[in-house]
Amino acid sequence: MKKIFVLVSLLSVKIISAQNTIVLNADKGKDIINKNIYGHFAEHLGHCIYGGFYIGDSNKTIPHKDGVRLDVIDALKKLKVPVLRWPGGCFADTYHWKDGVGPKKERPSMLNVWWGNVKEDNSFGTNEFLNMCELLGAEPYLSGNVGSGTPQELSDWIKYTTHPNSSSPMTDYRQKNGRPNPWKVKFWGLGNEAWGCGGNMKVEYYANIYRQYATFMTDWNNSDKIYRIASGASDDDYHWTEVLMKELPAGMFDALGLHHYSVINWSKKGSATDFSEEEYFTTMKKALQMEELVTKHSAIMDKYDPQKKKHLAVDEWGGWYDVEPGTNGAFLFQQNTMRDAVLAGATLNIFNNHCDRVKMANLAQIINVLQAVILTKEEKLVLTPTYHVMEMYNVHQGATMLPVEVASNKYILGKHTLTAVWASASKDKNGATHISLVNVNAKQAQNVSININGASYKTVTGRILTSDKMQNYNSFENPNKIVPAAYSGAQLNGSKLSLNIPPYSVVVLELK
Ligand code: AHR
Secondary structure, X not given: OHHHHHHHHHHHHHHHHHEEEEEEEOOOXXXXXXXXXXXXXXXXXXXXXXXXXXXXXXOOOOOEEOOEEHHHHHHHHHHOOOEEEEOOOHHHHHOOHHHHOOOHHHOOOEEEOOOOOEEEOOOOOHHHHHHHHHHHOOEEEEEEOOOOOOHXXXXXXXXXXXXXXXXXHHHHHHHHOOOOOOOOOOEEEEOOOOOOOOOOOOHXXXXXXHHHHHHOOOOOOOOOOOEEEEEEEEOOOHHHHHHHHHHOOHHHOOEEEEEEEEOOOOOOOOOOOOOOHHHHHHHHHHHHHHHHHHHHHHHHHHHHOOOOOOEEEEEEEEEOOOOOXXXXXXXXXXXXXXXXXXXXXXXXXXXXXXXXXXXXXXXEOOEOOOOOOEEEEOOEEEEOHHXXXXXXXHHHOOOEEEOEEEEOOEEEEOOEEEEOEEEEEEEOOOOOEEEEXXXXXXXXXXXXXXXXXXXXXXXXXXXXXXOOOOOOEOOOOOOOOOOOEEOOOOXXXXXXXXXXXXXXXXXXXXXX
């Protein structure tokens, strides 16, 4: 009898642990998922701009508009890129925007000292970038040079780009350079990684510099209010956030940045494609740390700003591995596997769930650099697994976040554990509810039971991104190895939804 009892207990433990449960609070939606959480980042680094977006206006082999690749624009329009940060990164604090405007023949060249000392001929500058954003339907986010620039230079950039015609020598200069009217540029960064490549400053010093620069970023002559983003903390540097919240006058900033890369070890990052389960696990551990980072930085901000008027902009995030063999080490060109799809899906769920404070995030970087959504090689173009996750998740952009309570199994490797299932949900303007789910576990599929509170639905449909190996990727030779597929594995039974998610997979469900 005792033996039978033990067996039954063990079995029930196994059954319970095989089941993940989620409560979907469909009637508790309050906060909007800002579409800018699905933002991107483009730096003058490797082949992100040159060879990625821009191929020059005399190119005869690849279709383009004013030198900007049209296949790239088409693919990014499908992604609904809401905001694009430019020109860096570390590059931003070496960039002098006036070198990149006016007749191309007269633009001076410089060395790109952060990224391989290659020649930067400034043929892609402010006009090219802002016109490209208009083509893309994305809002620009200009990252100002605070590290080696001047307040005057940044103030002039604002006038050149946004002030009404004939209001300053800068607006006359804009017209002379062929742009009849101002662009719309709301988002401005004041330096990048001020604690590192942006000047190696202490936060107390940066706070003063910030106040000086912000003072001269007047938008008094401009109908669109400027949104200022301070160079934020690296990872868990909570002191940085604390000092900025304390020292920056409320009227002078709108958001603090935060940078967090999922890197195994800065001196040995490992291959992007040829990795072990241990390496996968460590990458995921670093990625999932985003939950703690966002929670703790937000808690500090809450002390000074309980009404959450100031935002967190995670303006660099993503996976960082060794460059592809045979490529320039300074160009940060890496492939993109199912590991990256899982990383992106889980991170975006974290941002969605924290949308009361996180109003922007910018994946690093959009083309050919780090966790790119597009890879290009001459006329060829590949959409990465990360692209497909961003496309599947774009249903959340601008939707009302529905809180979920997730009781997940553990993903165990040796002595270490991670939460296996990560989810978020939202209701869009047409009344459809979307739930995005990620199974981080590399070995075991997860049964998930979702209890729906506060709404009733008639149908469920879905899409899945999965592959038979987590190291799989889309190559120039086989660009469609990993693409989203219709998913019919979810069963709706009254207020209960059940599904099974394969290992390292991403699922998005639609309930109507
Ligand atoms: O994204 C690559 C680099 O990483 C950026 O230039 C810098 O801001 C960060 O350290």
